[in-house]
Amino acid sequence: MKKVILIWGMLLVLVLAACGDIDEKNSREVTPKGDVAGEAQAGEGDKQEEEKEKPVGTRSNPLPFGDTITVKENIYDDSSNAYESNLDITLLETIRGEEAWAIIKGENMYNEPATDGFEYVLIKVKGFLKESETDDDSLYFSDMNFNFVTNEGEVLEFISVVIPNGLSKELFNGATGEGFLVNQVKTGDDFKVSYDSSEGSPIFFSVQ
Numbered sequence: 532m533k534k535v536i537l538i539w540g541m542l543l544v545l546v547l548a549a550c551g552d553i554d555e556k557n558s559r560e561v562t563p564k565g566d567v568a569g570e571a572q573a574g575e576g577d578k579q580e581e582e583k584e585k586p587v588g589t590r591s592n593p594l595p596f597g598d599t600i601t602v603k604e605n606i607y608d609d610s611s612n613a614y615e616s617n618l619d620i621t622l623l624e625t626i627r628g629e630e631a632w633a634i635i636k637g638e639n640m641y642n643e644p645a646t647d648g649f650e651y652v653l654i655k656v657k658g659f660l661k662e663s664e665t666d667d668d669s670l671y672f673s674d675m676n677f678n679f680v681t682n683e684g685e686v687l688e689f690i691s692v693v694i695p696n697g698l699s700k701e702l703f704n705g706a707t708g709e710g711f712l713v714n715q716v717k718t719g720d721d722f723k724v725s726y727d728s729s730e731g732s733p734i735f736f737s738v739q
Contacts, residue, residue: 590680593723593735596622603730604660608668616663616670616704620726623709624655625738628718635713639693649715652679654724654738656698656712663704672708674698676728679714680735682721687714 585592587600594600599621605613626634631651635642645651658672674697679687692713700708716722725733 588734590735593737596737596739602728604670605729606668606670614664617661619659621657622736623657626653638695642692645715650718652714652716654712657709659707660702666704669701669703672700672702674712676726677712678725680723680725690714
């Protein structure tokens with residue numbers, strides 16, 4: 532009888548020990564869903580404060596639509612000498628969706644409709660070259676300097692489509708040039724346009 536009691540006692544100890552191991556393995560900190568939301572909101576508040584401090588023209592604080600920003604550009608002559616210049620850039624107009632497609636379709640019958648889930652966008656841009664150190668060499672101001680950046684941060688590839696007055700201007704000091712950018716974006720996407728300049732980080736523009 533004592534042996535039976537002893538055996539049962541040993542089994543009970545083993546079971547309790549095993550339960551203790553399981554409890555230790557499952558003793559992970561759990562954050563309630565409500566607290567996660569609270570932390571997320573607090574984080575968003577901190578992020579908004581940081582964004583307020585960012586310079587205008589960054590991705591987190593893009594230039595408001597219609598405002599003008601002055602960027603530094605270098606103009607190079609045939610001997611690769613650099614001349615500093617200033618370029619004023621302004622977004623003038625944004626056309627998207629069916630209205631943009633009507634313009635594109637009317638320009639060339641071989642242009643194809645936007646991919647399912649996407650829409651065409653036309654953006655009119657103006658550039659004014661000023662305060663250049665040279666009057667003899669020009670700056671090429673074109674759609675190749677610009678990118679369409681989705682709300683998620685993806686830089687979209689260029690597309691091949693014929694449009695009226697595409698942006699492709701040669702500017703000497705004191706000259707102004709206007710033209711359209713074109714791309715396809717996800718329907719309704721809150722995308723941005725960026726400009727790559729000689730002075731470093733790209734400049735971001737709100738498109739509406």
